[in-house]
Amino acid sequence: MQRDTTKSFSYDAKARDGAARVGAITTPHGIVRTPAFMPVGTGATVKAMFPEDVEASGADIILANTYHLMLRPGAERIARLGGLHKFMHWEKPILTDSGGYQVMSLAKLRQIGERGVTFQSHIDGAAVELTPERAVEVQCLLGADIQMVLDECTSYPATRQEAKTSLDLSLRWAERCKAAFAARAEAGQALFGIVQGSVYPDLREESARALIGIRFDGYAIGGLAVGEGQAAMLDMVEATNTVLPKDRPRYLMGVGTPEDLMESIGRGVDMFDCVMPTRSDRHCQAFTWGGRLNLRNARYAEDATPLDPESSCPAAQYERAYLHHLVRSGEALGAMLLTYANVQFYQELMARTREAISQGRFASFADEVRRRYREAPAEEETDA
């Protein structure tokens, strides 16, 4: 699908079941059905997947990492080559993060100031500056359908004062991003604000209200899944979502397990991203309708059962014994099949979730998912 500049960004709620909701986000590159899970395409590729298989899995949108792409191959280079969609053979919507989180987690010699953050590239040591204005410029060069403001991802744990200082800086940066975006973005592109405030409900509320005052196209909940635990995370989601406007999409960043998704959707979240399904191949973890499996486990050495008989993913039809052999041997095909099956499982999970919400049976559906993942916990590796 080519970019359609006549389409402006919008969110339409279609159905509701408790706080859980089904909706549709319209972007220049097509519709995103929500709740939506965005596979992570860090370096202009969803790791070990052909783009057509990402699409076949049911994904309406992927996430790409501004930090990685601005360092390699460079945002200006991608723009000269026709933009990120064309570059990576993905013509559906793309959301880009602002790069702020990776600067904190990957870059060296970070220095944060009012103006922005300077750091050394983790690839070649080059000195790089990322300001709110540059973050928007890079995301415009990439041609993202949904951009994120540059924020300071508050580290965990943080005192109330640290969280407040960090939140205030993020708000000033958010205003600068909004101004830069207004000056530069193309029709239909969207900019999301990011709620911070660590684990302090009143700071979360303060952050959300201030962002609403600036007016964004959608709102993300950031700075979570960083060690605070699921209960604290869900408290913050709840505190934030009571404040966020109902006519805008809500995006919980960097989350999570199937259980996390059920809990968060039940509290009104619409969008997610997480590296878990695409990184799990390296840990040999498979997400299936029967729960989580560790394919290295010796019990699968002669298990002729398909990986996930309940999935319609072609990769999930491969026998567990073969996948066990592939991951034990370090074969690329093992990562390819597990990633495909995991990405499609997450998409099937979202599709069934949307159906359950539309039919007013979300609570029992979420219970069933929790039960399956409780009964089949992540397994320890054993020798064959």
Added chain:
Amino acid sequence: MQRDTTKSFSYDAKARDGAARVGAITTPHGIVRTPAFMPVGTGATVKAMFPEDVEASGADIILANTYHLMLRPGAERIARLGGLHKFMHWEKPILTDSGGYQVMSLAKLRQIGERGVTFQSHIDGAAVELTPERAVEVQCLLGADIQMVLDECTSYPATRQEAKTSLDLSLRWAERCKAAFAARAEAGQALFGIVQGSVYPDLREESARALIGIRFDGYAIGGLAVGEGQAAMLDMVEATNTVLPKDRPRYLMGVGTPEDLMESIGRGVDMFDCVMPTRSDRHCQAFTWGGRLNLRNARYAEDATPLDPESSCPAAQYERAYLHHLVRSGEALGAMLLTYANVQFYQELMARTREAISQGRFASFADEVRRRYREAPAEEETDA
């Protein structure tokens, strides 16, 4: 395609142009059009390729390595799981080597005797014995359509006496393989002998004549592409092929570049295998109709040309700039796309070769391939 036990192994020559020939090998899992290039599926997978893409590339047959599979996951295990075709999702013909070559190149603490070879597994150090009888047993357990005799791959360089001693041992092993195969193989399965003799034409002839006396379903030329150079290799191919029967397929093991294939086909070879197209991804080498490219080369950083505009492979439609980015970033998708494009290039090369032979213009076709590969030599890596 399921195994058809009513089909017995046969080779039918269809057309001839000089010494080059077009033919068809019938096996229980289908027809192999010759000249044929067999992608290498060492560990029950053609590296970084989905089985359906190997088939889509045009491959009629793949090679699997007995040595690797007997060590991991084990031949008995694969047999319990229904055989190698089912295990690796490949229902077309499979040729297995005997394991002899890998014992020489990979295993530790090798001891060769009249009975066979004992060695330590390179994976876990386990002591393993490979005899002619065991090599056939393993290949029967895997369910290979075409099996190879266990031979001693004569090292290079070898004196005439060393080559003769080695050749004689290989002939005694070949007789034992034939006896074991006769006792155990299923209808339609085939066993190939392997001509040795280092770079001595009279020894090659002696080896070939002795093997013909034992009577095999096909004949391979082994112990070449081990450092003797292309001219010596082609001399041995010529010396051997003048002796080999015209009603049996001829297989040059472990060869080679597109130029090697043209030279060998022009001397009457029907079958090839080589890791080059499937290992080249690790070296970032692409085989295209325009010659060989090194995708790491900085010249491709903003080259929006498809990898190979002349290929019909889906992977060859990706822009060079994107492939450059992927290989520079060490992304799995780079290996996936390059391997797919290389495997399909080799298949397209064989398809066009068969067409050229059938139309009586093989010489000019081979000249054109040589010209393209001469004009675009393998490129050195440079920095971006």
